[in-house]
Amino acid sequence: MHRRRIILSIVTAGAIAGALAACGSSGGGSSDAMKAKGPITIWYSNNAQEVQWGKAMVASWNSAHPKETIKAQEVPAGKSTEEVLGAAITAGTTPCLVFNNLPAVTGQFEKQGGLVDLSKFSDGNSYIQARSGSAADQYKSANGDFYQMPWKQNPVMIFYNKDIFAKAGLDPNNPDLSTYASFLAAAKQVTSSGAAQYAIYPAPTSEFFQPNFDYLPLLAAQTGGKGLIENGKATIDSPDGIEVANFWKSIYSAGLAGKEQFQGDAFADGKAAMAIVGPWAIAYYGDKVKWGSVPVPTKDGIAADKTYTFPDAKNVGMYTSCKNQGTAWDVLKFATSKDQDNKLLNVTGQMPIRDNLATVYADYFAAHPAYKEFGAQSARTVDDPSGPNTVAQLQALRDAYTKSVISGSGSVDDAFKAAADKINKLQTQK
Amino acid sequence: MSSIRTTPAAGGSTAPASGRKPNGGRGPNQAVKPLRQRIFGRNPLGWLFSAPYLVFVIVIFAYPLLFAIYMSFFDYFFAAPGANVDRPFVGLDNYVTAFTDPAVLQSFANVGIFLIINVPLTVVLSLVLASGLNSIKRFRTFLRVSYYVPYVTASVAIIGVWLFLFNQDGLVNQILGPLAPNPSWFVNPTLAMPMIAVYVTWKQLGFYILLYLAALQNVPTELYESASTDGAGRVRQFFSVTVPGVRPATVLVLLLSTIVGANLFTEPYLLTGGGGPNGASTSPVLLIYQQGIQQGHPGYAAAIGIVLVVVVLIIAFLQNRFAGDRDS
Numbered sequence: 001m002h003r004r005r006i007i008l009s010i011v012t013a014g015a016i017a018g019a020l021a022a023c024g025s026s027g028g029g030s031s032d033a034m035k036a037k038g039p040i041t042i043w044y045s046n047n048a049q050e051v052q053w054g055k056a057m058v059a060s061w062n063s064a065h066p067k068e069t070i071k072a073q074e075v076p077a078g079k080s081t082e083e084v085l086g087a088a089i090t091a092g093t094t095p096c097l098v099f100n101n102l103p104a105v106t107g108q109f110e111k112q113g114g115l116v117d118l119s120k121f122s123d124g125n126s127y128i129q130a131r132s133g134s135a136a137d138q139y140k141s142a143n144g145d146f147y148q149m150p151w152k153q154n155p156v157m158i159f160y161n162k163d164i165f166a167k168a169g170l171d172p173n174n175p176d177l178s179t180y181a182s183f184l185a186a187a188k189q190v191t192s193s194g195a196a197q198y199a200i201y202p203a204p205t206s207e208f209f210q211p212n213f214d215y216l217p218l219l220a221a222q223t224g225g226k227g228l229i230e231n232g233k234a235t236i237d238s239p240d241g242i243e244v245a246n247f248w249k250s251i252y253s254a255g256l257a258g259k260e261q262f263q264g265d266a267f268a269d270g271k272a273a274m275a276i277v278g279p280w281a282i283a284y285y286g287d288k289v290k291w292g293s294v295p296v297p298t299k300d301g302i303a304a305d306k307t308y309t310f311p312d313a314k315n316v317g318m319y320t321s322c323k324n325q326g327t328a329w330d331v332l333k334f335a336t337s338k339d340q341d342n343k344l345l346n347v348t349g350q351m352p353i354r355d356n357l358a359t360v361y362a363d364y365f366a367a368h369p370a371y372k373e374f375g376a377q378s379a380r381t382v383d384d385p386s387g388p389n390t391v392a393q394l395q396a397l398r399d400a401y402t403k404s405v406i407s408g409s410g411s412v413d414d415a416f417k418a419a420a421d422k423i424n425k426l427q428t429q430k
Numbered sequence: 431m432s433s434i435r436t437t438p439a440a441g442g443s444t445a446p447a448s449g450r451k452p453n454g455g456r457g458p459n460q461a462v463k464p465l466r467q468r469i470f471g472r473n474p475l476g477w478l479f480s481a482p483y484l485v486f487v488i489v490i491f492a493y494p495l496l497f498a499i500y501m502s503f504f505d506y507f508f509a510a511p512g513a514n515v516d517r518p519f520v521g522l523d524n525y526v527t528a529f530t531d532p533a534v535l536q537s538f539a540n541v542g543i544f545l546i547i548n549v550p551l552t553v554v555l556s557l558v559l560a561s562g563l564n565s566i567k568r569f570r571t572f573l574r575v576s577y578y579v580p581y582v583t584a585s586v587a588i589i590g591v592w593l594f595l596f597n598q599d600g601l602v603n604q605i606l607g608p609l610a611p612n613p614s615w616f617v618n619p620t621l622a623m624p625m626i627a628v629y630v631t632w633k634q635l636g637f638y639i640l641l642y643l644a645a646l647q648n649v650p651t652e653l654y655e656s657a658s659t660d661g662a663g664r665v666r667q668f669f670s671v672t673v674p675g676v677r678p679a680t681v682l683v684l685l686l687s688t689i690v691g692a693n694l695f696t697e698p699y700l701l702t703g704g705g706g707p708n709g710a711s712t713s714p715v716l717l718i719y720q721q722g723i724q725q726g727h728p729g730y731a732a733a734i735g736i737v738l739v740v741v742v743l744i745i746a747f748l749q750n751r752f753a754g755d756r757d758s
Binding site for chain 1: 507508509510511512513514515533535590593594597598613614616617619703704705706707708709720721723724725727
């Protein structure tokens with residue numbers, strides 16, 4: 001009986017060891033795939049306007065390329081696109097192209113061997129740089145290559161509700177929100193007048209991506225164009241970084257922003273007078289809110305045409321599981337052509353990451369003046385880094401922020417210094 | 431409880447209770463058994479019948495657990511099939527990091543608070559309510575279904591209701607008026623985890639009531655009758671007949687509620703916005719999710735997971751040792 005068990009145990013252990021070893025094995029990619037042509041699959045966001053653009057783009061391509069057709073669908077449901085993609089990379093079930101790549105996870109996907117190096121295409125670098133100009137540089141990976149095609153952005157600005165501002169006695173057409181002091185004064189006037197319960201309501205939750213919609217836009221503005229990492233070091237414990245954190249802390253400690261997660265959209269529901277968001281939300285707000293927009297504030301105020309912000313960009317990734325990468329590259333260029341970018345802008349109101357956007361599509365901005373500021377702002381954006389540990393770095397920032405800024409627990413300096421140390425340590429890890 | 435011991439029938443495969451020859455050596459017949467019989471026994475068909483469950487256990491439980499142990503000793507990350515990646519062996523580094531990471535230590539402390547509140551509350555409430563439901567005659571089905579509804583309802587839907595009830599301007603705070611906590615329930619570092627414990631207790635209660643109701647059907651009514659004859663009131667009967675009578679179910683409830691509690695994820699993820707405030711409701715599984723899935727460090731996440739498994743096993747052993755019936 002015992003011997004039998006021993007034999008069985010050895011056989012089972014051997015089988016499992018073999019399986020584990022198989023999991024640890026690795027192979028290599030095929031460069032032939034980069035030239036291969038044929039049908040491909042793509043995924044795009046489930047945002048209604050993007051779906052509309054995506055379907056039209058696919059139909060246009062398919063009618064002209066019957067042998068290299070595109071099969072398109074929305075990104076499968078999951079907690080987030082990033083998690084769906086991470087799992088799909090491991091399973092080898094990614095499509096050829098995903099039109100919804102978060103720049104912050106690009107380094108992670110690259111490390112997983114999931115992304116095709118677009119710079120390896122003969123016209124890869126030249127096409128990307130010709131289209132996006134110097135704005136493309138921040139989307140390069142550590143080795144200087146592009147593992148993502150800079151596609152479109154939603155420069156984050158301050159939206160304000162004109163009706164609430166008028167009710168609070170603030171100028172609804174030209175409110176002064178450019179400095180921390182004027183922003184705070186306006187925020188206090190909104191709440192003290194009873195025009196709205198809160199002045200602004202950024203999501204106070206702990207997810208890693210939330211700094212993109214409160215802290216980092218103001219950091220980019222305050223520093224004149226610096227992001228989370230500069231020259232390999234965290235910027236959040238710099239005097240400007242601490243200044244931004246203390247500004248938000250004063251907002252929360254005065255009760256001008258909600259500390260609980262809100263079920264719904266606080267701005268659209270009139271719970272808050274301001275929102276910090278990009279132009280994608282305009283279609284969502286529709287006629288519900290009469291809104292205006294201004295650049296994010298800085299300590300002493302910076303001219304609008306010199307103010308930086310976070311781009312809330314989504315790029316396009318080509319995945320290594322793609323068999324017909326030659327076609328995928330052609331589709332990528334087609335989908336980011338001047339004509340398709342124009343259609344994207346018209347259908348979604350989101351800004352293609354294209355050099356001289358405001359002049360290239362001058363007709364659009366003339367016809368849609370509300371978008372003009374976003375078009376101008378899109379030339380001055382700073383995105384998250386594209387390293388393999390960016391998500392962990394953003395989470396370290398968020399943890400420090402929720403503790404010292406939102407909850408007001410402990411010193412901002414100490415929390416941000418500790419977070420900066422952690423971010424710097426992660427920066428050195430491959 | 432006593433178990434029935436059967437004597438193996440002639441030709442049966444069940445070994446005698448002693449399981450060993452008096453001299454401790456090998457019997458004369460065993461030396462000539464063919465290899466097939468030595469591996470698969472005298473009834474190989476038994477393996478066929480048990481194979482589906484065996485395969486299920488190996489594929490769903492054993493393999494992932496062993497793979498997690500393997501991962502925890504490497505700088506492991508998930509990669510595309512065929513990708514040429516480096517996953518160096520790091521020895522105990524992941525475990526050292528886990529034991530020195532304040533976030534990990536806090537998450538285990540958080541889940542400790544959760545278990546201290548949730549497990550006793552679950553056992554007491556489910557037993558008391560099951561006893562009540564077992565004794566009433568009117569509205570029995572309605573009440574049983576009522577307690578079961580939260581258990582079968584999706585957490586995401588119920589969490590929306592709880593957030594509505596317990597937010598700063600919610601119904602509960604409006605009733606409490608000046609007694610309402612500030613900061614409010616789910617953004618209060620002191621109250622967040624106890625609130626999650628209460629929520630999970632409430633949500634899971636229907637399932638544990640069901641377990642106790644099943645166990646109560648096995649408590650002989652004669653015991654209640656004789657206790658009543660001896661002058662025991664309802665309370666004495668509860669403690670002297672019901673509680674000992676459902677002891678195996680109590681052990682099961684203890685174990686299950688501990689395991690479910692230790693695997694806490696959905697509630698801190700949704701109810702407190704990702705483990706807030708200040709990580710006061712972060713659970714080890716939420717950290718595993720952040721590290722393993724979001725941040726691309728599954729090797730480190732696996733180490734936290736293995737530590738969690740060991741901690742849960744120790745708690746389960748202690749529960750079984752002190753609450754279980756050692757004779758059964």
